[in-house]
Amino acid sequence: MARLQPISVCILMVLSSYYPRLTVSQSTVRYLPGFSGPLPFRLETGYVGVGDLEENQLFYYFVESEKSPKEDPLVLWLVGGPGCSGWSGFVYEVGPLSFENVPYNGSLPTLKLRKHSWTKISNIIFIDSPVWTGFSYSSGSKEYLNGDIKSSKEVHQFLRKWLIAHPQFLSNPLYIAGESYSGITLPVVVHEIANGIDAGHEPILNLKGYLLGNPLTNRVIDGGSFVPYARGMGLVSDELYESTKKSCRGDYKRPSNFKCSKDLEAVKKCIAGINKKYILEPQCPITSPKPKDTVGHGRFLKEISRELLFPDPLPTFGCREYWQLLSYYWADDASVRKALHIREGTIGEWLRCNRELAYVYEVNSSVKYHLNLTTRGYRALIYSGDHDLLIPFVGTETWIRSLNFSIVDDWRPWAVDGQVAGYTRTYSNNLTFATVKGAGHTAPEYKHKECFAMFHRWISHNPL
Structure with a gap:
């Protein structure tokens, strides 16, 4: 008590x-x-x-x-x-x-x-x-x-x-x-x-x-x-970066024209396979024993949920997400x-x-x-x-x-x-x-x- x-x-x-x-x-x-x-x-x-x-x-x-x-x-x-x-x-x-x-x-x-x-x-x-x-x-x-x-x-x-x-x-x-x-x-x-x-x-x-x-x-x-x-870390080319910079006029969150949208699409394609939280580690499934639809809010989830939805339901050992998964088993005991x-x-x-x-x-x-x-x-x-x-x-x-x-x-x-x-x-x-x-x-x-x-x-x- x-x-x-x-x-x-x-x-x-x-x-x-x-x-x-x-x-x-x-x-x-x-x-x-x-x-x-x-x-x-x-x-x-x-x-x-x-x-x-x-x-x-x-x-x-x-x-x-x-x-x-x-x-x-x-x-x-x-x-x-x-x-x-x-x-x-x-x-x-x-x-x-x-x-x-x-x-x-x-x-x-x-x-x-x-x-x-x-x-x-x-x-x-x-x-x-x-x-x-x-x-x-x-x-x-x-x-x-x-x-x-x-x-x-x-x-x-x-x-x-x-x-x-x-x-x-x-x-x-x-x-x-x-x-x-x-x-x-x-x-x-x-x-x-x-x-x-x-x-x-x-x-x-x-x-x-x-x-x-x-x-x-x-x-x-x-x-x-x-x-x-992404450009500074060598994830996109100089040419793509300069084109995106010019077409979007420095605003990469709110594309104002078709060329900007296309350039941003190309940039996102380059980084689609990158772990956003830590670019040196592999992408792994989202951490939950019972995966839920992650399309919604949170840490930019609307933008990264597509990369997080893997067909495999659980992260494998060696992924940071596997380490985080242990909390679920522990806290539900x-x-x-x-x-x-x-x-x-x-x-x-x-x-x-x-x-x-x-x-x-x-x-x-x-x-x-x-x-x-x-x-x-x-x-x-x-x-x-x-x-x-x-x-x-x-x-x-x-x-x-x-x-x-x-x-x-x-x-x-x-x-x-x-x-x-x-x-x-x-x-x-x-x-x-x-x-x-x-x-x-x-x-x-x-x-x-x-x-x-x-x-x-x-x-x-x-x-x-």
Whole structure:
């Protein structure tokens, strides 16, 4: 049975006008099926009720810093999609555990420690957001309509309630982090937090900044950046690139004439056999034991679904998607759900990414939020795996340049263990951009050590 954390009476009195209900359930998890022995870090799972009637219950995984929980930063981690579980960030990107990448034999997949977990130096909350993502659910309709703005407001509400229930972390430096589609929603979340601070809403959050990896930011800029990126990586010819550049006049997302459309068709034909998330790896089937029609929304799914629909229903061992498939077998196990304190009957089949959300795509560009937040003094780190064709770094560089910030530290390599790990540039208003050499979409998934070093330096206010 999940226990309700005692909450300070004085905090409750101050905040009763804001939140007449403060439903935050939480449980300490000492053992996880698939991991041998007790967990060598503190893991907490729970639910936070959001919405006017708290009908939406957002599930979370919280890992205390292994260094100094009382002083280390508190990071709220948002996975993209929209509709991808916080477990994905936990086990595949920056959390303390990962799956043993071995052939599935019908038994529970095994977990191992990750050496370069970001929880070595920070407290991290991994959230299943929006509702009907991962283990989050609603007591209302399963057709609950969510969207960029509503989900961002609910994340803000989640965070405030979580901190009320965990007042010991209120003074920790707060950072909001995420990747991919979070590039749309995360700046809105941070904007909501910043406005709440300016308005004096209790509790006052100690927001310091945010960081985003391979972020979808501007649908036109990012959506068309595959053309110059493909040319730069040698995936299309000079002649085709120059013709496309001329016919489309630099706008590769919205073809305005027949020649532009034909040129774009030729470019897409050249890259049709390329793994968009990581151009160095083979294409594999989409990851789901029960494949669903992927034609819809998500990380540019309308554009890449055709390449993902293979006749073979499951990825083969050796594909990155096979490694991701292990989460389905693990999360649907009854002993796992019991260990995580999942409320019975709330979620049927667990999905790493729910592609069937009733979701409204309202924000076409989050650039204005970046401009607002950085000029208000909040720190920002934007990073990109340089082998990502899904949201190429050249599009990210383009919208960053549109901010017209002066350059403080010009383009240079940054290194780990004496080897170039990527390139970086620092702008005024505390904005840092970095590439991660050899990484794909969701860079920490591919370069654990390098991304940990990048995060450690930046969060410590040191140059990359």
